[in-house]
Amino acid sequence: MLLLSRCYVFLFFSETLISHTKDQYLSRMNSRIRIIDIAKKAGVSKGTVDRVLHKRGNVSPIAKEKIKAAMEELDYQPNVIASALAYNRRWRIAALLPNHKNDPFWLQPKIGMEKAIRSLRDYGVSLEQFDFRDGDEVHFQEQGKKILAGEFDAVLVAPIFSTEGHEFLNQCCELKIPYLLINTFLERDDPFFLSYIGQDSYQSGVLAAKLLDFGMSPGEKVMVLHLEADVYNSMHLLEKERGFKDFFEKHQQKNIHIVKAAYENIFDKKGLRSFLKQQFVDHPNIKGVFVTTSKLFHIMDLMSELGLEEIKMVGFDLIEENLDYLKQDKINFLINQNPVKQGFLGVMNIFNHLILKKEPTKKQYLPLDVVMLENMQYYIEKEEELHLII
Amino acid sequence: MLLLSRCYVFLFFSETLISHTKDQYLSRMNSRIRIIDIAKKAGVSKGTVDRVLHKRGNVSPIAKEKIKAAMEELDYQPNVIASALAYNRRWRIAALLPNHKNDPFWLQPKIGMEKAIRSLRDYGVSLEQFDFRDGDEVHFQEQGKKILAGEFDAVLVAPIFSTEGHEFLNQCCELKIPYLLINTFLERDDPFFLSYIGQDSYQSGVLAAKLLDFGMSPGEKVMVLHLEADVYNSMHLLEKERGFKDFFEKHQQKNIHIVKAAYENIFDKKGLRSFLKQQFVDHPNIKGVFVTTSKLFHIMDLMSELGLEEIKMVGFDLIEENLDYLKQDKINFLINQNPVKQGFLGVMNIFNHLILKKEPTKKQYLPLDVVMLENMQYYIEKEEELHLII
DNA sequence: TTTGAAACTGTGCACGGGCACAGAAAAATT
DNA sequence: AATTTTTCTGTGCCCGTGCACAGTTTCAAA
Numbered sequence: 001m002l003l004l005s006r007c008y009v010f011l012f013f014s015e016t017l018i019s020h021t022k023d024q025y026l027s028r029m030n031s032r033i034r035i036i037d038i039a040k041k042a043g044v045s046k047g048t049v050d051r052v053l054h055k056r057g058n059v060s061p062i063a064k065e066k067i068k069a070a071m072e073e074l075d076y077q078p079n080v081i082a083s084a085l086a087y088n089r090r091w092r093i094a095a096l097l098p099n100h101k102n103d104p105f106w107l108q109p110k111i112g113m114e115k116a117i118r119s120l121r122d123y124g125v126s127l128e129q130f131d132f133r134d135g136d137e138v139h140f141q142e143q144g145k146k147i148l149a150g151e152f153d154a155v156l157v158a159p160i161f162s163t164e165g166h167e168f169l170n171q172c173c174e175l176k177i178p179y180l181l182i183n184t185f186l187e188r189d190d191p192f193f194l195s196y197i198g199q200d201s202y203q204s205g206v207l208a209a210k211l212l213d214f215g216m217s218p219g220e221k222v223m224v225l226h227l228e229a230d231v232y233n234s235m236h237l238l239e240k241e242r243g244f245k246d247f248f249e250k251h252q253q254k255n256i257h258i259v260k261a262a263y264e265n266i267f268d269k270k271g272l273r274s275f276l277k278q279q280f281v282d283h284p285n286i287k288g289v290f291v292t293t294s295k296l297f298h299i300m301d302l303m304s305e306l307g308l309e310e311i312k313m314v315g316f317d318l319i320e321e322n323l324d325y326l327k328q329d330k331i332n333f334l335i336n337q338n339p340v341k342q343g344f345l346g347v348m349n350i351f352n353h354l355i356l357k358k359e360p361t362k363k364q365y366l367p368l369d370v371v372m373l374e375n376m377q378y379y380i381e382k383e384e385e386l387h388l389i390i
Numbered sequence: 391m392l393l394l395s396r397c398y399v400f401l402f403f404s405e406t407l408i409s410h411t412k413d414q415y416l417s418r419m420n421s422r423i424r425i426i427d428i429a430k431k432a433g434v435s436k437g438t439v440d441r442v443l444h445k446r447g448n449v450s451p452i453a454k455e456k457i458k459a460a461m462e463e464l465d466y467q468p469n470v471i472a473s474a475l476a477y478n479r480r481w482r483i484a485a486l487l488p489n490h491k492n493d494p495f496w497l498q499p500k501i502g503m504e505k506a507i508r509s510l511r512d513y514g515v516s517l518e519q520f521d522f523r524d525g526d527e528v529h530f531q532e533q534g535k536k537i538l539a540g541e542f543d544a545v546l547v548a549p550i551f552s553t554e555g556h557e558f559l560n561q562c563c564e565l566k567i568p569y570l571l572i573n574t575f576l577e578r579d580d581p582f583f584l585s586y587i588g589q590d591s592y593q594s595g596v597l598a599a600k601l602l603d604f605g606m607s608p609g610e611k612v613m614v615l616h617l618e619a620d621v622y623n624s625m626h627l628l629e630k631e632r633g634f635k636d637f638f639e640k641h642q643q644k645n646i647h648i649v650k651a652a653y654e655n656i657f658d659k660k661g662l663r664s665f666l667k668q669q670f671v672d673h674p675n676i677k678g679v680f681v682t683t684s685k686l687f688h689i690m691d692l693m694s695e696l697g698l699e700e701i702k703m704v705g706f707d708l709i710e711e712n713l714d715y716l717k718q719d720k721i722n723f724l725i726n727q728n729p730v731k732q733g734f735l736g737v738m739n740i741f742n743h744l745i746l747k748k749e750p751t752k753k754q755y756l757p758l759d760v761v762m763l764e765n766m767q768y769y770i771e772k773e774e775e776l777h778l779i780i
Numbered sequence: 781t782t783t784g785a786a787a788c789t790g791t792g793c794a795c796g797g798g799c800a801c802a803g804a805a806a807a808a809t810t
Numbered sequence: 811a812a813t814t815t816t817t818c819t820g821t822g823c824c825c826g827t828g829c830a831c832a833g834t835t836t837c838a839a840a
Binding site: 082087 | 795796797798799
């Protein structure tokens with residue numbers, strides 16, 4: 001009883017304070033509409049409005065109608081800041097990407113993801129990375145299992161293995177974990193698929209073709225070169241090749257011919273060297289080379305050794321090794337698939353879905369930047385820009 | 391006395407509440423460090439910690455030392471979300487840019503600014519635009535005066551007039567209003583200059599030169615063409631020309647010669663036509679044209695009429711008129727100076743300064759994107775991406 | 781010593797929204 | 811009509827930070 005009376009005194013005290021601030025409500029006319037404003041307009045309490053907003057039920061049809069009308073009329077927009085604070089909830093995102101031991105490319109989406117996470121810290125968003133060994137399906141499955149057991153709120157995946165990828169995503173569906181794909185597209189049709197963020201491989205092949213075409217003289221040849229194992233299982237590379245070929249079929253003014261080549265083991269320098277030498281002996285008129293992966297840098301020294309420095313070179317990705325040759329003006333163009341942004345937007349889209357309840361566009365292609373010695377510096381500094389964004 | 395006793399009862403009551411939640415403090419070990427955590431560690435109240443954090447003085451050296459040590463040890467990072475909510479303050483930004491009646495270019499930074507503002511609404515940031523007529527110094531001054539009288543928290547300016555620009559910025563200094571420059575750089579040395587965000591005009595000229603050079607055959611000529619009034623007062627254009635010339639001086643392998651030309655009144659179609667015709671009669675070997683402004687589209691139909699369709703064309707900016715000719719494969723390259731991003735980052739940097747107290751980099755050059763028929767679609771869709779960012 | 785100003789410190793409401801809980805009203809059951 | 815059950819509604823604490831204000835201590839001057 002004593003405690004109760006204390007309680008009432010407390011209430012009284014706080015009530016006087018509330019009435020003291022009532023004048024403020026009148027002076028915030030032009031300010032943002034709050035839940036309490038809707039409640040007043042509809043003649044109910046903020047709790048009831050909240051129940052309508054979050055569809056928590058237990059609201060009479062009459063009240064619901066009045067509240068919806070008030071919301072409509074006042075054009076209520078929830079305050080994300082206040083909402084995030086009140087939720088006081090941690091959102092855990094898991095990422096399933098290849099590690100960057102074999103391919104420095106995979107470092108880049110991670111940079112973007114971490115930038116995004118840094119700016120979302122105060123919203124309670126955290127990220128846990130589960131790397132798998134490039135080319136190791138079993139490891140992919142193992143790491144996937146860890147994620148499925150980890151009670152995550154969302155998953156960001158680069159499903160580079162088709163079969164195992166679908167398998168993992170099906171399990172996500174069962175556990176009702178929404179997922180977002182980056183870099184590699186898989187056709188999915190379920191409510192937990194959020195979005196695909198990546199590059200348009202076909203179009204990047206077309207772009208490479210146009211760039212080389214611009215610098216070719218009539219009758220010259222160009223080579224499309226795959227430096228990767230298992231090319232025929234890699235849709236990416238085949239699409240790039242298709243785009244490249246299609247361009248020259250459509251634009252025959254200069255009568256450019258295409259030579260196709262592939263070499264698996266880039267670490268076997270000797271074999272690679274004699275392979276390349278043979279190609280340019282067989283086709284002495286090749287004046288342009290398009291490498292479909294980020295591994296162009298592996299052949300640059302060989303090209304110099306073979307006295308083929310005037311051949312135009314086009315490849316992918318702003319990794320350091322490639323940039324070195326771009327700086328020396330030996331590589332002519334690098335097509336940037338914006339991997340940093342892929343990671344950044346991947347996390348941001350998950351945030352939009354989880355916290356802001358905004359549904360992302362299902363397919364988001366990032367720009368294919370044409371990077372040359374003369375504009376490369378801006379693409380390298382560009383990363384800095386990202387952490388300025390909140 | 392009665393009130394006082396109530397007050398004490400109240401205090402006692404609230405204390406029991408605090409002790410009631412003490413268990414919670416133990417269970418939030420791995421959660422974010424708060425002000426109250428520092429206060430406990432330092433053996434003071436949160437008020438004192440707050441005074442140290444905001445340098446509001448009236449703190450004993452001993453307390454200050456203990457708090458700083460605790461902050462260091464716990465690696466305190468303020469919660470921006472909670473801070474923004476508690477501030478409950480409106481931040482008013484003014485923008486002083488040319489209107490887009492004469493030049494659709496100026497529409498683009500505005501799109502970026504509005505995107506930024508939309509995502510910062512809940513932080514209380516608002517934007518008021520003060521457009522001035524392109525080329526009208528007096529109107530610039532008038533609109534500037536309105537801003538100075540408006541009690542703004544920060545200003546975003548494109549100071550295209552040097553004298554009047556400095557004058558306005560000096561007044562901003564007197565009123566202690568921080569300002570950020572976009573598009574046009576002015577050398578400033580005062581504490582209210584936040585940042586310059588724009589393009590590197592010189593380098594864009596170099597880039598244009600390289601692009602044309604790539605498609606030229608030895609001995610051919612290229613033209614650098616200014617389509618703008620008052621070229622010699624426009625540092626932008628002169629810098630572009632300088633970069634263009636410097637490239638060909640450094641790279642003389644193909645022995646490319648430069649023809650310089652300028653025409654003021656683009657709306658005088660007849661005059662422009664005969665001017666162009668004369669140029670190509672005088673220099674029949676011109677195989678590439680570089681227009682230093684966004685007004686390349688004005689001469690495209692004339693080029694067709696004059697039977698000069700095979701000449702390579704390079705210009706600036708992804709405005710609709712230019713994009714139409716890019717789609718038709720008549721313009722070869724457009725250099726994108728990212729005006730949308732200029733606006734977006736301009737507002738974001740001001741937000742960082744005002745709310746997050748992060749000092750921006752003083753000079754931020756945006757990428758010079760090489761846009762062609764084959765990758766243009768991604769640069770147009772790119773704007774969408776911006777509003778995904780929080 | 782007393783007084784009073786100055787320096788310092790602690791407390792609690794506010795920001796807007798989420799949600800638990802206590803009540804009230806309505807409906808269903810005895 | 812009295813009761814239980816169900817449906818509905820209002821109140822107030824909580825999130826972490828900012829800040830006003832009340833309160834305490836220190837220290838010099840009277």
